[in-house]
Amino acid sequence: xxxxxxxxxxxxxxxxxxxxxxxxxxxxxxxxxxxxxxxxxxxxxxxxxxxxxxxxxxxxxxxxxxxxxxxxxxxxxxxxxxxxxxxxxxxxxxxxxxxxxxxxxxxxxxxxxxxxxxxxxxxxxxxxxxxxxxxxxxxxxxxxxxxxxxxxxxxxxxxxxxxxxxxxxxxxxxxxxxxxxxxxxxxxxxxxxxxxxxxxxxxxxxxxxxxxxxxxxxxxxxxxxxxxxxxxxxxxx
Numbered sequence: 001x002x003x004x005x006x007x008x009x010x011x012x013x014x015x016x017x018x019x020x021x022x023x024x025x026x027x028x029x030x031x032x033x034x035x036x037x038x039x040x041x042x043x044x045x046x047x048x049x050x051x052x053x054x055x056x057x058x059x060x061x062x063x064x065x066x067x068x069x070x071x072x073x074x075x076x077x078x079x080x081x082x083x084x085x086x087x088x089x090x091x092x093x094x095x096x097x098x099x100x101x102x103x104x105x106x107x108x109x110x111x112x113x114x115x116x117x118x119x120x121x122x123x124x125x126x127x128x129x130x131x132x133x134x135x136x137x138x139x140x141x142x143x144x145x146x147x148x149x150x151x152x153x154x155x156x157x158x159x160x161x162x163x164x165x166x167x168x169x170x171x172x173x174x175x176x177x178x179x180x181x182x183x184x185x186x187x188x189x190x191x192x193x194x195x196x197x198x199x200x201x202x203x204x205x206x207x208x209x210x211x212x213x214x215x216x217x218x219x220x221x222x223x224x225x226x227x228x229x230x231x232x233x234x235x236x237x
Contacts, residue, residue, distance in 0.1 A: 026060050033064035036080070041073050048079035055086050062087065066097035069113070074106045081109060085116030092123040099127040102139060114142030118149030125154050132160040137184060140164055144187035148194055155198035157191070162202045164188045165209070185209070186224045193228030200232055 035047035048068060051058045058065070061083070068080035081101060084091040098120075101113045117124035124146065131143035144164055147154040165188035189206065192199040209215055210225050 025057070029054070029058060029060045030064075033058075033061035036061075036064050036068040036071070036076070041076075044068070044071065044073060044076045045079070048076045048083065052079045052083040052086060054083070056088075056090065058083055058087060059090050062091050062094055065091075066094040069094075069097050069101040074104075074109055077101065077104065077106070077109045078112045081112035081116045085112070085119045088119045089121050089123070091116070092120050095120060095124050095127060098124070099130075102127070102131055102142065107138060110138055110142050114146045115149075117143075118146030121150050122153040125150065125156055128154070129157045129160045132157065132164045140167075141184050141187060144184060144191055147191035148187060150191075151194040152196055152198065154191065155195050158195060158199050158201060161188045161191050161195075161199075162205050165192070165202070166205055182215070182218050182221050185215070186218075186221045189221070189224040189228040193224075193231040196231060199228075203229065203232060206232075 029051075032047055032050060035043050036051075038044050038047070048065075051061050051065060065080045065083050069077055069084075071077050071080070081098065084094050084098065095117070098113050098117055102110060102117075104110050104113065117128060128143040128146050128150075131139040132147075134140060134143075144161065147157050147161065165185050167184070189209075192202045192206070206225050206229050210222070210229065215221055215225075
């Protein structure tokens with residue numbers, strides 16, 4: 001037994017050093033997260049940027065980042081959303097705050113929030129379904145793109161995705177309505193394809209669109225539709 005003592009002591013030493021370091025790291029992150037409430041905009045921006053670059057290590061900051069989604073500065077809001085997205089499913093408690101942030105007036109913030117919801121996964125699906133039904137084409141598009149990322153776990157969104165795919169949404173002033181509508185159709189098709197066999201109810205709409213000559217002029221959309229059909233049909237066989 002005595003001959004094993006050096007090895008045992010070595011393991012204990014590693015544990016002794018690692019545990020305090022982990023606690024210190026958590027405390028440091030919480031300290032950094034507290035700066036998201038600082039009165040100085042530059043300080044808040046720096047904190048949001050640093051947390052966004054930490055990836056999974058920023059877990060202790062979820063609550064603070066959720067609150068920062070309502071910051072008056074769009075830079076802070078956008079990078080807070082990015083930080084939550086980098087946490088993936090570990091940020092699922094932030095879904096209610098992200099759902100509110102989807103209504104942000106800034107396009108870049110909405111897009112960052114959509115990406116975050118997509119990375120969080122299944123817990124975000126109800127919120128994404130709600131946004132697929134919105135009248136704002138930007139919300140629809142962000143939600144569809146998020147569901148592309150979620151894949152099979154987004155099966156509950158199939159009816160809403162089909163409706164979005166078939167819709168003739170209006171575009172924002174200055175944008176080409178056909179381009180905006182086709183972007184939504186493309187994202188919806190990709191999301192349906194990634195869902196797989198549970199999206200079989202979408203096949204009639206996809207097939208009808210594949211035979212539409214006008215839609216066929218959009219090469220990327222045509223490819224997205226064909227790929228989605230292959231994925232769904234292959235999964236069924």
